[in-house]
Amino acid sequence: MNPVSDIDDALEDRIRVALRDRAVTYEASASGKAAGSGARAERDWRLIIVGTAVVAAVVGLVAVLMSVSEVDKGRHSVQSEPDATSYVTRGQVLENESHGPELCLGITQESDPPQCHGLPVANWDWNGLPGISRVASTTWGFFEIHGTFNGRALVLTETPAAASPPTTDSVAFDPLCANPIALNPTLNAADWEQLTQTPSFSVPSATAIWTTGAQGPSRNRFVVNVLAPNGSGDAVTGELRAFWQGYACVVERDQPSLQELQDVQEKLPNVVGDKFLTASVDARLGLVDADVLIADAATQARVDDAFGRGLVRLRPVFVPSS
Amino acid sequence: MQGTSTDEFARFYSEQFDRMVRLAYLLVGTSSDAEELTQEALSRVQPNFERLDAPVAYARTVLFNLAKRHRSRAARRRLAEAAVARPDVVDDTSCEMWDAIAALPHRQRAVVVLRYYEDLSEAQIAAAMGCRPGTVKSLAARSLARLRRQIGEP
Numbered sequence: 001m002n003p004v005s006d007i008d009d010a011l012e013d014r015i016r017v018a019l020r021d022r023a024v025t026y027e028a029s030a031s032g033k034a035a036g037s038g039a040r041a042e043r044d045w046r047l048i049i050v051g052t053a054v055v056a057a058v059v060g061l062v063a064v065l066m067s068v069s070e071v072d073k074g075r076h077s078v079q080s081e082p083d084a085t086s087y088v089t090r091g092q093v094l095e096n097e098s099h100g101p102e103l104c105l106g107i108t109q110e111s112d113p114p115q116c117h118g119l120p121v122a123n124w125d126w127n128g129l130p131g132i133s134r135v136a137s138t139t140w141g142f143f144e145i146h147g148t149f150n151g152r153a154l155v156l157t158e159t160p161a162a163a164s165p166p167t168t169d170s171v172a173f174d175p176l177c178a179n180p181i182a183l184n185p186t187l188n189a190a191d192w193e194q195l196t197q198t199p200s201f202s203v204p205s206a207t208a209i210w211t212t213g214a215q216g217p218s219r220n221r222f223v224v225n226v227l228a229p230n231g232s233g234d235a236v237t238g239e240l241r242a243f244w245q246g247y248a249c250v251v252e253r254d255q256p257s258l259q260e261l262q263d264v265q266e267k268l269p270n271v272v273g274d275k276f277l278t279a280s281v282d283a284r285l286g287l288v289d290a291d292v293l294i295a296d297a298a299t300q301a302r303v304d305d306a307f308g309r310g311l312v313r314l315r316p317v318f319v320p321s322s
Numbered sequence: 323m324q325g326t327s328t329d330e331f332a333r334f335y336s337e338q339f340d341r342m343v344r345l346a347y348l349l350v351g352t353s354s355d356a357e358e359l360t361q362e363a364l365s366r367v368q369p370n371f372e373r374l375d376a377p378v379a380y381a382r383t384v385l386f387n388l389a390k391r392h393r394s395r396a397a398r399r400r401l402a403e404a405a406v407a408r409p410d411v412v413d414d415t416s417c418e419m420w421d422a423i424a425a426l427p428h429r430q431r432a433v434v435v436l437r438y439y440e441d442l443s444e445a446q447i448a449a450a451m452g453c454r455p456g457t458v459k460s461l462a463a464r465s466l467a468r469l470r471r472q473i474g475e476p
Contacts, residue, residue, distance in 0.1 A: 008466070011466060011469065011470055012438060012466075014419050014473075015419060015423065015434060015438045015469065016438045016439070017419070018417075018419035018420045018423060019348055019420075019423070019434075019435060019438055019439040020439070021420070022347070022348060022420050023344045023347065023348060023439065189369065189370075190369070190370040190373055190374075193366065193369075193370060194370075194380075197383055197384055197387045197452065198452045199387070199390075199451070199452050199453065200452070
């Protein structure tokens with residue numbers, strides 16, 4: 001008999017029991033939810049497929065290292081002072097079994113039907129509105145909306161008009177250079193994805209990394225695009241090639257690093273205040289996009305003072321109607 | 323062809339979802355985060371699904387890395403993590419051990435979960451974590467030693 005082995009066996013048994021108990025605990029709490037995980041799984045894989053198709057079509061294979069909407073208020077329980085100003089916006093209004101008509105803010109899940117949360121819209125009536133879609137208990141459409149804030153909701157002042165869904169500029173997702181070079185042209189998006197999951201993978205001197213390949217002239221050619229600080233192109237190329245031999249563009253350009261942009265992104269909610277919705281880093285352009293309810297002069301001034309002019313691009317959902 | 327691929331991924335998703343959520347839960351400690359990470363991991367599997375020889379192992383690797391990033395992000399933001407209410411159904415000794423596991427550094431915790439919950443071999447754990455089997459062995463030894471100290475076993 002080996003006492004040390006017996007002790008280890010007992011410890012391992014306790015570990016197994018603790019993990020099993022905890023997993024059972026999770027199942028007990030999950031089973032209390034309405035749909036149950038089986039039904040949830042059935043629903044969510046469809047969401048992934050639809051979502052993936054939409055993402056692939058819209059943005060191509062956007063960089064793993066680009067942080068999109070990391071800072072997000074989530075369900076956007078917007079509350080602010082009542083405002084008599086009349087505003088106009090264009091966007092998606094959606095009503096489903098869990099909430100009334102809301103103007104979608106932040107991320108919309110492109111499932112079928114879509115799902116989103118946002119700002120409640122008072123006085124909304126779907127009857128007679130153009131361009132409406134319905135699936136089960138969900139109704140949605142894109143509209144131009146005029147209204148005022150009552151502090152918690154948008155109050156319509158005119159009948160909504162149909163609007164086109166937003167489109168994405170595909171040019172922005174062309175490769176960084178005209179003639180990407182590959183040491184091994186057979187490597188593709190899956191190889192890159194696998195590489196980026198490797199803990200040792202790192203290109204420490206790069207300012208930003210993103211991928212292109214689904215649209216534009218590079219169609220069917222997967223390209224890793226890398227920005228390097230001026231004078232460090234060779235060093236960055238060396239770091240990248242230690243891991244990746246597929247198509248790549250390495251271009252020198254001085255702009256804020258991904259880390260600097262992410263620091264700005266983290267601080268934005270406090271600087272912008274209650275009008276803040278989401279912020280996303282655009283490492284390609286070296287700036288942070290901030291979605292805000294209203295981009296008034298005071299907000300713009302606070303952002304410029306905090307981060308310097310031009311580093312944050314405010315994208316207001318509402319603009320005053322003339 | 324697309325339909326067949328979609329059907330196969332749907333089946334894969336249905337078969338693996340619950341198992342992966344449980345694994346994610348043991349790695350990060352909160353059920354809402356576990357479901358989000360699982361959803362994210364499976365969404366990353368889907369574009370590559372057709373060409374993967376071992377989609378389960380690939381999904382596990384993706385999940386491991388997402389959990390690692392999640393934990394470091396959470397630490398940076400000082401969010402309360404692993405704040406799981408203790409249910410009545412779990413006895414005190416099990417709770418004590420779980421608390422000790424939850425306090426392990428991410429890689430040690432991952433080795434413990436993959437070894438004692440998923441029953442993976444050292445080689446499989448190494449593949450999931452993207453490291454050498456020798457590293458798994460030393461992480462396992464360190465985590466067991468730490469757990470032994472934490473719960474006061476000799």
